[in-house]
Each structure stands twice: as structure tokens, then as C-alpha cells.
Amino acid sequence: MLSRTADSLFWASRYMERAENTARVLDVGYRVSLVPSLGAEDSTEWGSVLTICGCDARFAERYDTVSKRNVIDFMALDPENPSSIYSSIRIARENARAERNNLTTDIWEALNATWLEIRDMDYAVLAAYGFQKFFDWVKERSHLIRGATMATMLRDDTFNYTRLGTFIERADNTARILDVKYHILLPQTEAVGGAIDYYQWSALLRSVSAFRIYRRIYRDAILPSRVAELMILRGDMPRSLHFCFREITANLDMLAEVYGERHECHRLAGEIHARLRYGKVDQVFQEGLHEFLTDFIERNNRLAVEIGRNFLMTV
């Protein structure tokens, strides 16, 4: 396999995961905005969507006001915004197109069909189609492509790079959602009070498909500290940081086994994994949730850079 192939597969799956996560974040924003009594200013809610996606500055260059219409337009369909769902799918598909010979027909056709559908959408089409239906569609396409990957892809190193892209991106996103939302919701350590709070917290859990999971695990009222525990430390919740790192280290270990060599990325991933695996939620809050998450996002980025240096750009 070529280094460029590994690079393209890594980024194709990263961008597809990003498209899904952006749809999830927009979906929460939209759900919250449907309940006018929530008190939160429309612009606060939609502004937080931009913050999670790291797009505040770029948005300000192109739009005057933060509103539902502008944010959805910018984050869902704007071809000029490299983080929009539209751009993410386009870049994922471009990367996959360059590596068609390393993907199965099922994966390629699912991804290509997704691009062909979103290619011609504009805001009016989207509004007529229904926003939530659209966000669900993006999630479904992402599930389909990942499903095709799991069901049809040869389990060699191409598979490992594809999976690494998925989980590096997902870990980044879960950390960002939690960081931004937690502070908007001004958490207390006691149970969430009132219907409005409840709605907001449940929306946050739903954005990572964890509302039912929370109920099953805790069988109790929604406590902010437990939400944090679930999203950071639970090894059995597929969008938690711990789960992402279980997958990342497993895939890196498989590469080490095949190549017979370990690199800095292996050490770094093991270190992050250990903190998540053996950490306790009290320690996280002692350190400060925001500090913990900022530090995590920074380390996760560094890991992506190391993976790039060790495998994707070798001579």
C-alpha cells in the first residue's frame, strides 16, 4: 500500500464522520430551538453550534447575524465552508475517489450516491424536505457507509487507517460537544431541575445517541456529572472518549503487529487511553472539566499529527 493511500483512507473516513457529527450538532440545536420557552436566546443556541464546530470566525466573515437560517445554511450546505456537511461529504468522496481501487464497490457506491444527492441541494430544498429528516438522512448515510466498511472491507492495514480516521474525529467531536454544552447549561452537581433543563440535557445525550443508554446504565435522574462520566469514561458507550481510544489503540496495535514496529503514536495513544480507562469522574472535576477536555482535544490532535508523521508521510 502507498502512504498516500493510507492518508486518503484516513481522511475519507474522518470527513464522513465529521459530516455525521455536524448533523448531530445541528440536530440538537434545532430540537432546542423548537421549544421557545427554553429562555435561551435563539442566537446563543445557534452560536454554540458554531463554537462546537470551531467555525465562529469563519461564520462571522460571511454572515452578520447568528440565526437558525444562517447557521443551518452555513453548516449544512455552504460549499465555501470546509466544515459544512456538504464540504465534508465532498472531501470524503474526493479522497475515496482517489482510492477507489482500495475500497469495495459497496463502500464507494454508498459514498458516491450520498454525494450525488447532496450536490444539488440548497436551503429551499432542505427546508421543504424537512431539517430533521435531512439530519437523519446524513446519519443514515454515514451508518450505511460505515456498515459497508465493516461488512465488506478486507481486514488489512487499509481497514485500520479507515477506522483510525473515524475514531480520531469522533473523539474530537464528543469532547467539543460536551465542553461547549456543559458550560452553557451551567451545571450543578445536584439533579437537573425543571423541565427546560431536563430538555436541554436530554438533547445533549440524544446528540450522541446516549439518552436511552443513560437510562439503562444509571436508572436514575439526569445528573450532569454522570453525563460527563458517560461521555468521557464509559468504555461501553460507542461515542465516549474511552470507547474511541479503545478502538484507536486496538487499530494501532494491529499496525504494529503487521509492520513489526512501534512509533511515537503508539506511546501517545496508550498514554491517553490509560487516563480514560483508569480515570475517575471526581478527578476530572477536580482538574476542572473544561481544562480536562481542552487538554484532551489538544492531545488527540497531537496523536493525529503523529499518525500522519509515522505512517502517512513516510519516505
Added chain:
Amino acid sequence: MTREGGGTRPAYSGLEDWLTSTDGDAFEMKRREADLLFRRLGITFAVYGEGGDPERLIPFDVIPRVLSADEWRRMETGLVQRVRALNAFLSDIYHGQEILRAGKIPAELVLTNDQYAPEMQGLDLPGAVYTHIAGIDMVRVGEDEFYVLEDNVRTPSGVSYMLENREVMMRLFPDLFGEHKIEPVDRYPEELLMTLRSVSPYARDEPTAVVLTPGRYNSAYFEHAFLADEMGVELVEGQDLFVHDEFVYMRTPQGRRRVDVIYRRIDDAFLDPLAFNPDSALGVPGLLSVYRAGNVNLANAIGTGIADDKAIYVYVPEMVRFYLGEEPILRNVPTYSCRDSDDCRYVLDKLDELVVKETHGSGGYGMLVGPASTKDECAAYAERIKANPDQFIAQPTLALSTCPTFVENGIAPRHVDLRPFVLSGDKVRVVPGGLTRVALREGSLVVNSSQGGGTKDTWVLGT
């Protein structure tokens, strides 16, 4: 489809019922279905910088073109003969130049030609093969008469359409394949891989072959990816390869890996910025020196363009006689070289009846189709010929055969040509059939995809 003087050609007798019993709406439905299949599979022809959708479909016609077993056998023998002669010519030109000394071809026509590559002089290649992949464009003009329109021995494209057209036809009309005995074409990628491996500079168990592409913005990118995929080899860009200690390597996550044979789909001028065009970002610096040291092989070789130059084309039948001592089986289209003053006068006189081409041109660009041009266009073209007579050849407009084709108002005859692909390595391999291109505009003779042509599936009937 019909013979001279009426009646259906025997090869088409099976299709005739199908054509008369299927109505226009059914064909239209199948045509749309085919478009959808091509789009979904991502089989597109990239045209950038001209506006519109950069990923275009080449129009596909659902009615196949049929050749009988006998027609094909004769053509195949002729193709093998012609390509053997072309390879012998290239080897000769870059070694002893016997054919020039024998006076069969004017020496200055070869030696002062832009396509002649002096860096190839005296270099021995594995098997003395230069054009490993050749696409020979053929047209039918009479009952058993096929002419060679031109030889493509640099980097001929289109073979992926031959394969995918068959794939799509089998999905659209499975019953037809049950009723007819049609020679399969799907082994082409394997034949290509065998060919590439057979010309590796080293006798290794599994020589490493790669496909070198200019990248995803190239119009034939789909084909490059498709062939690499079907052969199970890496599809590389220039940046993926590098030269170290007189060998070529590719970059992999496990470090470097040696490359033995490069099926390159990049023109000579862009292969090595150190030796040719210094601005090329597509090539591999130092590649030529490894090639000359005999540590890597290129398919096709550098400098093959001298054999398909349109001024040299005239002499191909002579090559067959000279190198093989045989009479050419395939005929050339009668051709006037404007470098010959008598010919030139004739051409200028009959411009409205002739097809005039630039000797170095390809893809149907820069040609004049006399009968389809206005007086002004002819006059303007005449000036170009007078200014540079050496650079033009002319051929009569042929009574090209037509093939039933589904167009807007039903089934109508349209002109077709055929490009079979000939592979040369340890032996010569030809897959039965080729790419049939069809001029979709009524009366048009130009079949190039860049000029609004389409394609068809090509059937060679089994015996």
C-alpha cells in the same frame, strides 16, 4: 448492419428480431438505466475548464455492434502482424536504422521529427518491445474491407469502456447473452498484468508493477484507477515514487518498496523533470537515468510517438514487408502527404472532399472535414496548410460503415469505428473485440468522445 446491395449481415441476423420487436420507449428506458449505472459506478470522463459538469458521461448506445467470428479472426491476425511490425520499426529506429538505410522511409522524416527521442538511441529493452499496449483504430469500408485509420502506440485509452460497456449490457439485457454466443472480454486486465510482468527487467518471482497516473483531474483518471483495481496493483502519482541509488521506489507506510514495471499514463514530456519538461510536477525526478540503467521498465517505452506520427503512418505497410517479409493483411486509408508537392496541390484543390489532419494531432482536434465545412473554413485551413505543408496529411472521406443506433427519433444508422487493443510482451495478446465509438450526430464522421461521440458494446460472435 446491412450488406452492399441489401440484406442483413449474417452476424446481425440474431439481433434483427430483437431490434424490430423492441419499441422506442423500451430502448429509452434502458438508455436511462444505463446512464444511472454509469453514474453510480462513477464511470465518467473528466472535462475540466470548459464549464458544466466536470464529470461527464460518455453517451452509451444500448445497441451493440456485432462482428462475426470470421471477420474477427482475420482482423486479429492483421492486428498482431501490424503491431509486431511497429515494434520492430521502433527497435530498428533506436538501434541500427536499417529501414532508413534501405531507403524505405525518408531519413529526415524520422530523425528531424519531434517525436523521435534521441535518449532512446542504443537502449536495449526487455523483449525489444516498445509499444506494450497499442490501440489500432479501424473502420469498415466494404464487405470484407477494414482500413486502419490510425495507430495509437503512446498511451491509448478507452479499454475501460470496452469492459464496462459489456458489464452494463449484461445487466441491462441478460437474455440477449443467453441467446447469442459472445466472446467474453473480461480477462483483459489479467492479460495486461501478465504482459507487464513479462517485461520486468529482473526475473523476480513477483515483479512489482504499478499504474502511474497524472492524478484525479486527468480526463482518463477513471480508467487508470479501474485498471489498477482490476489488476490489483498500486495506482501511483509522481509524488508516490522516488529514485534512490539507480532504482525506483514507492512510498508506503512500511517504508520504501522497489518498483519494476511502470504502466505509465503520463506523456513522455512529463515523465522526468530532470530530463524533459523541468516544470512537470507529475513525473519522477531521475526516472530516465534508472530506465537507461535497465533497472525499471516503462510501458509504453519513451519515444514510441515516432511510430504513430501521421506522416509515418503512410509507411506502416512498408514496415510489414520490410521486417516480417509478409504482405500486410490490414490496409491503410489512402493518404496524401502535403510534404509531397504533387500531393499538396491535389489536397488544396480537393479540400472540400477530403479530411485533413495535423500530423501530430490527436483526439479529433484541429482537423478539417471538407464536405462538412463552409467555403470560408476551407479557405482558412488552406492557408494553414500552405504555411506548414509538412504538418498535414489528407485522406478521402470514406464511405464508413454504419451501425444501428438509438437516437432521439428512434433507431437510425450512425457511423462507427473500432479500437481493438493489442498487448505485446513475452507474446502478443488480443482480447476479442475492442471499443466501438459512434458518431451520434447524423452524418458526422467524427467519433472522438471530446467531439460528441458515444460508445457501444462490441460483440465478437463465438464459433
